[in-house]
Amino acid sequence: MPGRVYTQLLELANERFGYLTPDDARAVGVDPLRLQDLARRGLAERVAHGVYRIELVPRTALDQYMEATLWPQGVKGVLCHETALDLHDLCDVNPAKIHLTLPIHHRVRRAVPKVYVLHHRDLEDADVALHEGIPIATPYRAILDGIEAHLGPRLLDQAIETAAARGLLRREQLADVRQRLREPIPAQHRPMSDARRTARSTQRLAGRRPLSGGSPLSRASLGIVLLMSNQLALTIVFEPGEDGWVIASIPEVAGVFSQGHTRAEARANVIDALRLMLSPEPAGDDDRREREQLHLTIAA
Secondary structure, eight states, rough: OHHHOOOOOOOOHHHTTEOOHHHHHHHHTOTTTTHHHHHTTSSSSEEEEEEEEETOOOTTTTTHHHHHHHSSSOOOOEEOOOHHHHTTSSSSOOOOSSEEOOOOOOOOOOOOOTTTEEEEEOOGGGGEEEEEEEEEEEEHHHHHHHHHHTTHHHHHHHHHHHHHHOHHHOOHHHHHHHHHSOOOOGGGGOSSSSSSHHHTTOOOOOOOOGGGGOOOOOOHHHHHHHOOOSSOOOOOEEEEOOOGOOEEEEBBBOEEEEEEEEEHHHHHHHHHHHHHHHHOOOOOTTTOOOOOOOOOOOOO
């Protein structure tokens, strides 16, 4: 019959999807070596260095996420980026790997499992929530992660609108992520194999000569051109990216880049990025200027 120590550890494991670490054992006054003893007796499984799972606890679909947050030694990882967006059910992202945020100065000194993607950031307490007891980035932080990682604009827009509809973003957070999503991607972070060549790609405007100097249009310049011309000829440039991704850009318009698993998905995402770039910014409460809607159609 299991003794007092096993019962004590089992109660703790039930709160953590069955997973325990030596630090967990110490926290309840149990010698960490007892975890090794349980593993030898077949009552626990050593799933990673310093991570054990009590066999009696039923397995769930969330086990892999709890195990991932316990995998780093000395700190707990926080689910982030696409993983957090997926678990918060904010958009249709389908991550193939588990994304974890670790403190900036934490260094991993062992091989990282291929299923994990590690990010380093010192998170504030306000950046971290719990998903059924598992540390996870808040919806706001997860959306910011997605913007910084240049996730497809269609997925980001879906995540923002879903979070807003569910009341998961404060008013200032909603305005912040919408503004960030409209900002051009800095050249050094653009997912392009040759940004200079892309910027000098063929740029034709309704049959006119190429734009002066081959410079891409800003948002304001594009608006002026659209008002002066009935048509605007734009070019979508496709390039191979890392891990099989297809990168798409519109070189005539500054800051319009996206990607997709297929050429069709990349094309749809970059068109969404163009629409988003042209979408009006929300007026502030103190903005009393008269506004008139101008409706333009992007045919694609």
